[in-house]
Amino acid sequence: MHKNIFKYSLVFVLFLSLASCAQIGDITKALMDLKNLDFRLSGIEQVRLGGVSFTKDMKVDDLSIMDIAKLTSAVSKNSIPIDFILNLEARNPNEDKGKKYKTTATLESFDFDVFLDNSKAFTGGLAAPVKIESNGGTKVIPLKISFDLTKVVNDKQYTKFANIAMNLAGFDTQKTKIKVEANPVVSTAIGKLKPGRINITETEY
Numbered sequence: 476m477h478k479n480i481f482k483y484s485l486v487f488v489l490f491l492s493l494a495s496c497a498q499i500g501d502i503t504k505a506l507m508d509l510k511n512l513d514f515r516l517s518g519i520e521q522v523r524l525g526g527v528s529f530t531k532d533m534k535v536d537d538l539s540i541m542d543i544a545k546l547t548s549a550v551s552k553n554s555i556p557i558d559f560i561l562n563l564e565a566r567n568p569n570e571d572k573g574k575k576y577k578t579t580a581t582l583e584s585f586d587f588d589v590f591l592d593n594s595k596a597f598t599g600g601l602a603a604p605v606k607i608e609s610n611g612g613t614k615v616i617p618l619k620i621s622f623d624l625t626k627v628v629n630d631k632q633y634t635k636f637a638n639i640a641m642n643l644a645g646f647d648t649q650k651t652k653i654k655v656e657a658n659p660v661v662s663t664a665i666g667k668l669k670p671g672r673i674n675i676t677e678t679e680y
């Protein structure tokens with residue numbers, strides 16, 4: 476009697492172990508099949524330099540006397556703050572079709588550095604987690620950027636700084652290069668993805 480109970484218990488435990496191993500194997504394979512999120516630079520808005528707003532297609536000649544006075548005063552003090560919103564777009568390339576698990580992704584953290592013409596300008600992080608649906612779903616992530624432009628650009632002419640602000644407002648990444656280096660952490664229903672340090676410089680996927 477006791478021998479039979481022991482035998483059946485052993486078979487049951489073995490069955491559970493095999494089932495657990497199979498499940499772990501499925502999860503491991505699913506994790507390995509998961510693709511990392513894609514990122515691109517999607518736009519820049521709300522550009523302000525030294526208290527002066529800059530918009531797309533703006534030229535130096537469009538600056539008012541008051542604007543020029545603000546910018547020249549800031550340059551003379553060797554401090555000219557610039558702030559803007561850099562929009563990143565994240566895309567989830569994972570497909571749910573034929574899978575046991577949903578592949579909706581949540582960007583949990585996104586510690587990043589912004590480089591302007593190869594000079595490090597700003598360090599920041601994600602304000603709140605961002606959910607990106609599967610099957611090619613996208614989400615725009617606005618990053619608030621603010622720094623002293625004189626720490627990045629060594630010049631005494633307000634026009635130099637104004638041109639950079641206009642390039643940013645016009646999202647001209649050829650004239651003023653923008654790079655984002657980041658360490659994204661992405662959570663899914665079956666585990667986390669940590670691709671390591673990534674570079675984002677392109678405006679297209």
